Amino acid sequence: MDSNEGSSLNLSASSIRITDVTQDGDTLTFAITSQKLGSSDGVCVFRTFEDFDWLHQNLCGQEDVPGLQGIIFPPLPAKPTPSQTHAQSKAVKQLGFLAMGNNWKIYCQALELYLQQVAAHTTLNKNKALDNFLTNAESPGKQRMRKGIFNRLSQAVEEMRKENHRDVDEFFQNKRDRNANLTALYKGTTERFLEVVLAKQRLAVDCGHFSTSLYLCVSQDDPAAVAFSKICLKLSEIFETVKNNFEIVADNDLSTLGLGLDLETRYQEAEKEMLFRRTCRLVELESASRSTEKAKPNRRAAMEEVKKAAEKEFDLVSSVAKEEIQRFHGSRVGVLRSFLIGWCEKQLSTAKQSSALFSQHLEACRELSED
């Protein structure tokens, strides 16, 4: 859905695509294409992860947006770690599903979704950085934004105790509790699904070994041995089919449900961060209130001002947050639905094809002449 009123973005959010990725040493470069609104003109730019980071920092650090902290920011995937030594398992540990698939395919899809989500966000798509990012031939380069207040590292340990701070609003307390629960569940489910997919890939490798070993069993010396060789060859073919089946099934898993679960997990975490920011504002407000009450009369007016500002900020954030929460919960079910359907359809199609192949093998086996 493209809501571009007042937006400086002249592009259609749903048309944003990452069409290519190239690796140079340790750096990945992504080719991003998008279409201008209402025309068939397209734009193509090349960006690295640093550029994405720059964009994200810009979005998070905007100063002129009221209640910015109430926004659930579309989650940017973590930095990709391509490595010459092909240490895929390390990448998988860090990035989970996003590191799997050929040639960073899943990662690109995740980035693509990120851009689409940002471009579709009615507040965020007004940011000029987005337009710059998507259309400027030159990359934003090494412009360094000041570190946003949303730098994850800044939510340091000493602030963690604020997480459990009791809320004044039943709605929000409830949301925080549910979110904490769901975030943990989705994270766990994603990890477990990853294990399942990895197990399937291991099985594919095993089947490949079996198939190859059988192929090497062939000997042609003796008429009786020939019959056995034919059987070994047939079995080798069968296991080749089994291997392919596993590979495709794992691939289906990765590219649909895997990606979907990963996305949902990160989005839940983004919601969590937003709720935490709001809680921090609440803590500030309450502490400002206490200071005001305790202030000596000569300081009271000044403290009042501080308190009023904090209150205003908190109210703004809360109202933006409420909207964002409704929006998020409305859209996430649809997103999960489409991933689940996509997954199911792919697996169904693969299962049918495999079924047909096994059936053919069975027929062929029955016809193997018994010497």
Place this chain on the structure above:
Amino acid sequence: MAAGSGRNPPPFPDSEDQDARDGDSDDGEDIFTGNNKPILTTSALKQSTPDERELFSEEGSCTAVQSSDKGPLDLKQSDPKANGVDSDEEQDLFSEATVELSLDSDSREGNQVTRSCFSEPSMARLPNTTRKSMEEMKEEESGDKFELNIAVTNPEKMGDGMNAYMTYKVSTQTSLPMFRSRTFSVRRRFSDFLGLYEKLSAKHTLHGYIVPPPPEKSVVGMTKVKVGKEDLSSAAFVERRRAALERYLQRVVSHPSLIQDPNVREFLEKDELPRAVNTQALSGSGFLKMINKASDAVNKMSIKMNEADNWFENKLQEVENEEQQLRKLHAVVDSLVNHRKELCGSTAFFAKSVAMLGSSEDNTALSRALSQLAEVEDKMEQLHQEQACSDFFIFAELLADYVRLLGAVRNCFEQRMKTWQKWQDAQITLQRKRETEAKLLWASKPDKLQQAKDEISEWEAKVTQYEREFERISVTVRKEVHRFEKEKARDFKQSIIKYLECLLRSQQRVVKCWEAFLPEAKAIS
């Protein structure tokens, strides 16, 4: 469809609607009842509908490795003899290697066993051909030969503590006239099987026959059983052994010469067998060590035979190569089985997570879809489990069997070489005796001369006899190898077909799972 409807593999539907019932689980009926299969302890008789008793089907071999924590078993089968099917009733027969024998020719030499199949006894329907756990087998159409079907079932623990042992029911159904009746069964223990092997080996190996090796002993496995742990691993061990004993007997009776041996008949028929002793040497590794030592000794003697044709040398080389290859294959399949079990575990774990998600989500349709997904994954886990069994029992055990069989084949070649050596040695002795005679003639000692002449004729006779033995064993070995190779090809082919049938069934159930889930996913709003 409750996911907890039991962990049994699908039962075997009545054969009339076998084709119609595609192993699906979503007909609404609970397909896990009705055809009970003992899960833990026995692979014994299915409690199918009364008309359809099958003693000789491949019984629930794989069920033993399934987890039983998913709720009550359908069959309260901790009692191994619960099936209550009397072996003497008319039954559909169905065994792995049904054997056909023609009894008109001489038992030893030149007995061409034609490998066609066997007619089912008059029973109209095909016993559960398709649905048997992992090892189903289709009975082919028959000729008009005699038949013999064997099944090993009903493991039962006898005795207590460290003196405990398992007995197995050995049931035979046959039309061979040499047996006293057409259907009968006895109970045997493992050492009885080993004793049978020992007797057969002692008699027949010398003549170059390939005597099938018995299943391996296992101290660890047996100790667990003795100690009385009624747990999964000892149940799996018992099941594995039962299946191995069955295959062993089937191979023995499919050997045209061995079946004629009265020991075999006695083993199958006699109520009580004298306890076999000296079965210590026959543990699996012991057996192999014995073979290897023999072959090492032979090699060190560097018997260089003057072969008329290279067939024997080439064939021995082939056999040795094949043994190595099969060992490698076995290792690969082992790894496959283990990884598949890991997949089961991961899938179950994942399913639990999804179930928790389902109960935490607010949105009703999403929550419902997730719960359905958890059930789908549970079913997948079950399918993976069955497939692991299939891998194991169909391939891993087959390969292991053949590694040991090839060892027995090598043994034959070695016997032949020993026979040749005996003949050569006799010729040498004869030569010496002749030289002695010549010396005596020259020294003219007439009294010793007669003795020398006698010895010469004795050794001439021996040389002739050994030469004939050597020729006979050569012919036998050649025939045996041919027979063995045909049997091997047939065995493997049947296994592949069984495996594929299982795979296909499994895949079809996967299709059904996804088809059932799709509307649930689409219903999310």
